[in-house]
Amino acid sequence: MSGHSSAAGAIRVLLVDDHAVMRAGFRMILEAAGGITVVGEASTGREAVEAAARVRPDVICMDVQMPDLDGIEATRRLSADPDTDAAIVIVTTFDRDDYLFTALDAGASGFLLKNAGPEELVSAVRVAAAGDALLAPAVTRRVIERFASTPASPRDTASQVVEPVPPTPALTDREAEVLRLVALAQSNAEIAAALFIGEATVKTHVSNVLQKLGARDRVAAVVYAHRHGLV
Structure with missing residues (x-):
C-alpha cells in the first residue's frame, strides 16, 4: 500500500464515534499535533461510509459499537469500495479478541484502545497514513x-x-x-x-x-x- 498523506502534506482524518465528547477530544489531540487535519466526523457506521466518499480522508479512526451500522461492518464496506483509499484504525474501549480478528479481517490497518495516551493516537494516525499496519505490541x-x-x-x-x-x-x-x-x-x-x-x-x-x-x-x-x- 502506498502512503496516504495528501499532496498538501497534512494527513486528512475522519473521526467516527457515537460520542461527541470523544470526537472532540480526538480532534483536539490530533490537530494540536501538527500535520494532521480532521476533515470530517460521523456518529454512525452508515454516516462514516457516506462521509468517507465526501471528504476523502487518508485515515479513518473508527469506533466499533455504534448505532445504525457498527464499525466492523462499516470497515468492511469501506475496504471493499475501490474508490476509498483510506487506512482504517479501529479505536475501541473493548480489548476483545473477536473484535480484533474480525476488524483485521474486514480490512482495518490497525487497532487502538481508547485508553491509549494522546501520543499513541497521533502515532497511530501517522503510521496508518504512511501505509504501515499498526498493532500495539500486546495486540x-x-x-x-x-x-x-x-x-x-x-x-x-x-x-x-x-x-x-x-x-x-x-x-x-x-x-x-x-x-x-x-x-x-x-x-x-x-x-x-x-x-x-x-x-x-x-x-x-x-x-x-x-x-x-x-x-x-x-x-x-x-x-x-x-x-x-x-x-
Missing part, C-alpha cells in the same frame, strides 16, 4: 498466538491474513533482518535507526519481504516470522 502477541495455535484452513476467515506463504522464500540477509524487526513490532523509523539505513530503504525492504512472502500486510509478515522461528 501483536495475541495475533501471533491465535494464528500460531490454529493451523490455517479455508474455513478460518482469519487465515486469509496469512495465506498463502511459501515455505522458504529467498529473503536476502538484510530482508530477513528487517522482517525480524517488523516482527518485534518496530516501526519503519525504529528499524531505520537500528540498521543505520534510511526510512525509504526500510520501506523498500518491507515491501520486498511482503511480496516474497505473499503476505497481505505487516501483520501477516509478523505471523510468518513467529511461525518460522525468525524471532
Whole structure:
C-alpha cells in the first residue's frame, strides 16, 4: 500500500464515534499535533461510509459499537469500495479478541484502545497514513498466538491474513533482518535507526519481504516470522 498523506502534506482524518465528547477530544489531540487535519466526523457506521466518499480522508479512526451500522461492518464496506483509499484504525474501549480478528479481517490497518495516551493516537494516525499496519505490541502477541495455535484452513476467515506463504522464500540477509524487526513490532523509523539505513530503504525492504512472502500486510509478515522461528 502506498502512503496516504495528501499532496498538501497534512494527513486528512475522519473521526467516527457515537460520542461527541470523544470526537472532540480526538480532534483536539490530533490537530494540536501538527500535520494532521480532521476533515470530517460521523456518529454512525452508515454516516462514516457516506462521509468517507465526501471528504476523502487518508485515515479513518473508527469506533466499533455504534448505532445504525457498527464499525466492523462499516470497515468492511469501506475496504471493499475501490474508490476509498483510506487506512482504517479501529479505536475501541473493548480489548476483545473477536473484535480484533474480525476488524483485521474486514480490512482495518490497525487497532487502538481508547485508553491509549494522546501520543499513541497521533502515532497511530501517522503510521496508518504512511501505509504501515499498526498493532500495539500486546495486540501483536495475541495475533501471533491465535494464528500460531490454529493451523490455517479455508474455513478460518482469519487465515486469509496469512495465506498463502511459501515455505522458504529467498529473503536476502538484510530482508530477513528487517522482517525480524517488523516482527518485534518496530516501526519503519525504529528499524531505520537500528540498521543505520534510511526510512525509504526500510520501506523498500518491507515491501520486498511482503511480496516474497505473499503476505497481505505487516501483520501477516509478523505471523510468518513467529511461525518460522525468525524471532
